[in-house]
Amino acid sequence: MPTLPQRVVPRAVADPDVRLSYAVDASVTRTASPTDFEVVRARDVDDVVAVLEHAQATRTPVVPQGARTSRAGGARASEGCIVLNVEALDAIHDVDELEGYAVVGPGVVNADLKRAAASAGLFYGPDPASWETCTIGGNVATNAGGLCCVKYGVTSDWVKALQVALPGGELMRTGHRTAKGVAGYDLTGLFVGSEGTLGVVTEAVLRLEPAPDAALTALAVFDSLDAAVAGIVALRRDAHRPCLLEIIDRSSVLAIQSFGDFGFPDDCAAVLLVQSDRPGHVAEDVARYAALLASAGAVDVAVADDAQESEALLAGRRVMSTAFEAMGARLAEDVCVPIGRLADFVRGVEAIAERRSVLIPVSGHAGDGNLHPSIVHDPSDADSVDRAWQAFGDVMELGLSVGGTITGEHGVGSVKLPWLGLELGPAELARQRRLKAVFDPLEIMNPGKVFAVEA
Numbered sequence: 001m002p003t004l005p006q007r008v009v010p011r012a013v014a015d016p017d018v019r020l021s022y023a024v025d026a027s028v029t030r031t032a033s034p035t036d037f038e039v040v041r042a043r044d045v046d047d048v049v050a051v052l053e054h055a056q057a058t059r060t061p062v063v064p065q066g067a068r069t070s071r072a073g074g075a076r077a078s079e080g081c082i083v084l085n086v087e088a089l090d091a092i093h094d095v096d097e098l099e100g101y102a103v104v105g106p107g108v109v110n111a112d113l114k115r116a117a118a119s120a121g122l123f124y125g126p127d128p129a130s131w132e133t134c135t136i137g138g139n140v141a142t143n144a145g146g147l148c149c150v151k152y153g154v155t156s157d158w159v160k161a162l163q164v165a166l167p168g169g170e171l172m173r174t175g176h177r178t179a180k181g182v183a184g185y186d187l188t189g190l191f192v193g194s195e196g197t198l199g200v201v202t203e204a205v206l207r208l209e210p211a212p213d214a215a216l217t218a219l220a221v222f223d224s225l226d227a228a229v230a231g232i233v234a235l236r237r238d239a240h241r242p243c244l245l246e247i248i249d250r251s252s253v254l255a256i257q258s259f260g261d262f263g264f265p266d267d268c269a270a271v272l273l274v275q276s277d278r279p280g281h282v283a284e285d286v287a288r289y290a291a292l293l294a295s296a297g298a299v300d301v302a303v304a305d306d307a308q309e310s311e312a313l314l315a316g317r318r319v320m321s322t323a324f325e326a327m328g329a330r331l332a333e334d335v336c337v338p339i340g341r342l343a344d345f346v347r348g349v350e351a352i353a354e355r356r357s358v359l360i361p362v363s364g365h366a367g368d369g370n371l372h373p374s375i376v377h378d379p380s381d382a383d384s385v386d387r388a389w390q391a392f393g394d395v396m397e398l399g400l401s402v403g404g405t406i407t408g409e410h411g412v413g414s415v416k417l418p419w420l421g422l423e424l425g426p427a428e429l430a431r432q433r434r435l436k437a438v439f440d441p442l443e444i445m446n447p448g449k450v451f452a453v454e455a
């Protein structure tokens with residue numbers, strides 16, 4: 001077992017079964033969990049510093065960890081590592097209404113920050129579907145997105161400044177609390193999305209905005225994929241961008257309906273969900289969105305009149321993840337493509353599903369072109385597992401071939417690592433490794449995530 005500094009010995013998880021539960025996240029991998037690792041549940045920044053000082057001195061790998069909802073295998077333990085879980089650093093230190101920011105610990109749950117901001121009449125944008133569980137530290141480390149990114153952007157659009165503990169234990173501050181600030185390089189931007197490979201986020205200063213109105217929803221049913229994409233394009237061109245624009249394809253609709261009756265027709269090609277939260281104009285916007293979707297070819301459009309109806313229209317979307325999981329194990333893709341290539345991408349995924357004989361429901365954040373094909377397979381059947389992983393690679397390669405990226409919001413983690421070079425090319429990959437070495441010269445931060453461990 002790796003050794004620990006005296007200060008954090010009382011924070012180490014002693015029970016082997018509990019320790020094992022910290023070795024995994026919400027991703028599916030083919031790699032067995034490690035047997036030789038420690039888990040430290042830090043209580044404060046000094047605990048984090050102590051672990052990073054010790055880890056550097058002993059060349060021990062460190063896996064920073066939040067709520068373990070990673071879909072990319074980013075928070076998984078590796079052999080001989082110290083898992084450094086920071087969920088307990090969950091204080092909201094300040095909500096500054098005048099300056100429009102919150103100062104929070106990395107363990108604050110996304111939804112708790114949203115509620116704290118709302119009680120001050122303010123709003124924090126990023127809303128991963130895991131928002132009731134995932135932490136701000138994890139969101140910063142993955143540059144998390146969510147359902148409302150089409151209007152409000154991703155986590156990087158909301159991070160003003162960070163405190164980061166570096167390997168060796170030095171605490172570093174990046175960014176500015178002021179409304180503007182361009183002194184020096186944008187190291188905040190470098191740390192956002194760095195997936196725990198550079199240091200541990202110990203505090204974040206996050207932008208808050210005036211709260212929008214409560215959103216209303218419209219749901220449109222299409223009998224052709226092209227018409228659904230025409231609907232997405234029409235909504236993207238509207239002068240007032242929706243705050244949510246999600247697509248559910250035919251296979252996803254069937255998965256949801258086999259889980260429970262959420263009112264979707266079994267024979268449709270796709271369903272779009274759209275929302276407005278524009279202050280003073282919500283009902284007017286959703287009525288206009290409904291008309292645009294009908295003009296694009298929707299065969300049926302339902303518009304909510306109040307919050308309860310809005311939630312009812314979203315109910316099928318909310319159970320989707322559980323519905324997929326009820327069908328088997330699931331490899332979660334996260335490809336982001338140009339809006340204009342959405343139909344090509346979805347058709348390409350259908351072809352891959354047929355070629356590899358696997359089920360691949362496609363859903364996701366259509367307004368951003370960020371789709372989550374879910375490769376459903378039988379984990380007890382080696383052949384099914386092989387075909388699923390082949391399809392996993394095919395989908396990312398398809399995404400790249402239409403001008404997209406292998407990951408829009410989940411990160412590379414460990415599961416997409418073999419495809420990063422395909423997207424970046426050898427020169428960029430090498431440059432990024434050199435950049436990592438500036439902060440982490442001994443490569444102790446989250447090894448085997450984003451970049452392969454070099455022999």
Ligand SMILES: Cc1cc2nc3c(=O)[nH]c(=O)nc-3n(C[C@H](O)[C@H](O)[C@H](O)COP(=O)(O)OP(=O)(O)OC[C@H]3O[C@@H](n4cnc5c(N)ncnc54)[C@H](O)[C@@H]3O)c2cc1C
Nearest residue numbers: 066067068069070074129135137138139141144145196201
């Ligand atoms: C049902 C479900 C729905 C999801 N929906 C979305 C979605 O809509 N949008 C989206 O973007 N993601 C989504 N995700 C993925 C996941 O929730 C996000 O990636 C989230 O940001 C991870 O947060 P976490 O606290 O669970 O971090 P973890 O899973 O614990 O860690 C994720 C990564 O961040 C690093 N990390 C964690 N904390 C720190 C820290 N303090 N300092 C440095 N590095 C750190 C870890 O090393 C790891 O690389 C979903 C996941 C699930 C299970």
